[in-house]
Amino acid sequence: MVQNIPMVDLRSHFAPLRTEILEGIGQILDDSAFILGAQGRALESELSQYLGVAHGIGCASGTDALLLALRALDIGPGDEVIVPSFTFIATAEAVRYVGATPVFADVEPEYFCITAATVEPLLSPRTRAIIPVHLYGQAAPMDELLDLSQRHQLPIIEDMAQAIGARWQERRLGSLGTLSCVSFFPSKNLGGAGDGGMVFTQDDALAEKLRGLRNHGSWQTYHHDVLGYNSRLDEIQALILRKLFQRLDQYNAGRRRAAALYDQALAELPLQRPSRRVGAEHVFHQYTIQVQDRDGLRQKLQAQGIASGVYYPIPCHLQQAFADLPKVHCPQAEALKDRVLSLPMFPELQESQVARIAEVIAEHLRKS
Numbered sequence: 001m002v003q004n005i006p007m008v009d010l011r012s013h014f015a016p017l018r019t020e021i022l023e024g025i026g027q028i029l030d031d032s033a034f035i036l037g038a039q040g041r042a043l044e045s046e047l048s049q050y051l052g053v054a055h056g057i058g059c060a061s062g063t064d065a066l067l068l069a070l071r072a073l074d075i076g077p078g079d080e081v082i083v084p085s086f087t088f089i090a091t092a093e094a095v096r097y098v099g100a101t102p103v104f105a106d107v108e109p110e111y112f113c114i115t116a117a118t119v120e121p122l123l124s125p126r127t128r129a130i131i132p133v134h135l136y137g138q139a140a141p142m143d144e145l146l147d148l149s150q151r152h153q154l155p156i157i158e159d160m161a162q163a164i165g166a167r168w169q170e171r172r173l174g175s176l177g178t179l180s181c182v183s184f185f186p187s188k189n190l191g192g193a194g195d196g197g198m199v200f201t202q203d204d205a206l207a208e209k210l211r212g213l214r215n216h217g218s219w220q221t222y223h224h225d226v227l228g229y230n231s232r233l234d235e236i237q238a239l240i241l242r243k244l245f246q247r248l249d250q251y252n253a254g255r256r257r258a259a260a261l262y263d264q265a266l267a268e269l270p271l272q273r274p275s276r277r278v279g280a281e282h283v284f285h286q287y288t289i290q291v292q293d294r295d296g297l298r299q300k301l302q303a304q305g306i307a308s309g310v311y312y313p314i315p316c317h318l319q320q321a322f323a324d325l326p327k328v329h330c331p332q333a334e335a336l337k338d339r340v341l342s343l344p345m346f347p348e349l350q351e352s353q354v355a356r357i358a359e360v361i362a363e364h365l366r367k368s
């Protein structure tokens with residue numbers, strides 16, 4: 001019988017670590033220290049060292065990481081923050097949570113990210129920050145965005161929810177902006193067994209601010225200097241993430257290997273394969289093709305038991321949740337929403353599975 005192919009295979013991913021994780025959880029239950037303990041501190045230190053930044057501050061999700069980063073910069077009502085139109089809603093949601101206004105920039109059709117050219121015309125005296133998203137696991141064009149941010153003295157918050165481990169030139173993403181935010185949502189490249197996130201920064205003062213903000217605005221027990229949040233990464237989650245982190249480079253290499261197999265298998269077909277940006281190392285959170293008749297192809301794959309995903313069917317500026325914001329037009333994002341199709345992608349994806357997916361795609365494209 002032919003096996004179905006899922007988008008991600010978390011069961012296989014966790015299987016080799018199961019015994020180690022269960023032992024570790026047993027130890028945490030014995031110690032009974034569940035929040036803001038040794039595992040969380042160790043993860044913060046390991047990940048910040050890996051990225052080449054001074055501080056990592058764990059929190060409850062990638063969305064909270066963005067919210068905390070904006071709060072740390074004192075961004076609030078009356079302020080504007082530039083975000084991509086073509087991203088997961090959380091990037092823009094966080095801006096609204098602090099009472100500021102997301103201003104949607106269009107993306108480049110080849111790499112799916114904002115650029116200096118799409119951001120610059122949107123700058124206003126109210127602009128307080130720019131949030132590039134390293135979408136699908138590949139860097140936004142950081143040289144030009146950093147240059148823009150320096151010229152206008154605006155902080156960059158990197159949304160690296162989908163790109164942990166990826167590089168821009170010699171540096172890891174997450175070490176380039178004033179702040180950077182990651183998500184540990186289970187399907188992410190470093191995905192835990194639940195929600196989690198982390199904010200990174202080189203700046204000692206911002207790090208100190210973040211440590212209090214995530215803990216009810218408290219830097220000293222039961223002294224609450226500002227309104228903060230209950231947004232902490234618990235010890236069990238941190239333990240699991242530390243086990244996975246030891247293998248992160250291996251996982252990302254597995255994703256790149258799968259991407260290379262797709263590239264080969266799809267080379268002759270009338271579709272657009274993901275482009276590699278010069279100077280960037282991609283970690284393939286998603287392998288996203290662009291194709292006409294995307295929905296027809298998706299149905300065909302589904303009929304053959306092959307999962308696929310559309311990230312994202314509605315750009316942020318067209319979401320109902322933002323219907324009260326001034327209408328904007330982002331032509332590239334509006335075109336991409338009908339063309340993008342993400343294929344199954346996970347470190348354990350087999351060559352035979354890629355071959356089968358490619359065969360189904362080829363058969364469909366030959367007929368249409």
Ligand SMILES: Cc1ncc(COP(=O)(O)O)c(C=O)c1O
Pocket residue numbers: 061062063064087088090091133159161162182183184185195196197
């Ligand atoms: C680009 C991007 N930003 C932010 C988030 C939010 O992360 P979380 O789901 O951990 O809140 C996600 C993922 O879900 C994402 O893909």
